[in-house]
Amino acid sequence: MSAVACEHRDIAIRPMREADLDEVLSIEREAYEFPWSREIFRDCLRVGYNCRVLESDGKVNAYGMLQIAAGKARLLNLCVRNRLHRRGLGRRLLAFLIEVARARHTRSLVLEVRPSNAAARRLYASMGFAEVGVSRGYYPARTGREDAVLLSLALQ
Numbered sequence: 001m002s003a004v005a006c007e008h009r010d011i012a013i014r015p016m017r018e019a020d021l022d023e024v025l026s027i028e029r030e031a032y033e034f035p036w037s038r039e040i041f042r043d044c045l046r047v048g049y050n051c052r053v054l055e056s057d058g059k060v061n062a063y064g065m066l067q068i069a070a071g072k073a074r075l076l077n078l079c080v081r082n083r084l085h086r087r088g089l090g091r092r093l094l095a096f097l098i099e100v101a102r103a104r105h106t107r108s109l110v111l112e113v114r115p116s117n118a119a120a121r122r123l124y125a126s127m128g129f130a131e132v133g134v135s136r137g138y139y140p141a142r143t144g145r146e147d148a149v150l151l152s153l154a155l156q
């Protein structure tokens, strides 16, 4: 992908770099009760996953990560800075990542989401994702584990 493949007014989406990780981690820790560690983000960068950051007003305010292998794409993370929720940034970044997956001729884009994550589930439903299954006890939770809903978007 080119460095800046989606730009509109003050929004730009570009590859994530190791230098972004302090900012990315601060967004991650604010957003999730069980955030990824720096090592997980580093590994994703090292193995060459499609890791993108969205900058608005010159600042990293969202990021998303795609794993593409064997004709399938998987959304590993999509996160927008808490105070900027509901301004269209998540939709914009997801639409961009869907086009990245499509450009790689993948058959589908799959992801896991917590059943309790109403905001994300509405976003994915509005982008055409369909429920294809449930992974029992996939996520850590305050008490025990929480299932994951598996979603898939056909790309061909």
Ligand SMILES: CC(C)(COP(=O)(O)OP(=O)(O)OC[C@H]1O[C@@H](n2cnc3c(N)ncnc32)[C@H](O)[C@@H]1OP(=O)(O)O)[C@@H](O)C(=O)NCCC(=O)NCCS
Pocket (backbone or CB within 6 Å): 031, 032, 077, 078, 079, 080, 081, 084, 085, 086, 087, 088, 089, 090, 091, 092, 112, 113, 114, 117, 118, 119, 120, 122, 123, 124, 126
């Ligand atoms: C899920 C997330 C990425 C959405 O990003 P966002 O920038 O706030 O979403 P957008 O403004 O682009 O909204 C897109 C659509 O998502 C849905 N949505 C977003 N926030 C919502 C909320 N609080 N309640 C209900 N629906 C919501 C709506 O359908 C919305 O469309 P609309 O505004 O036209 O009604 C964001 O809430 C987030 O980062 N959450 C924490 C991390 C996370 O849970 N990531 C998903 C992991 S699977």
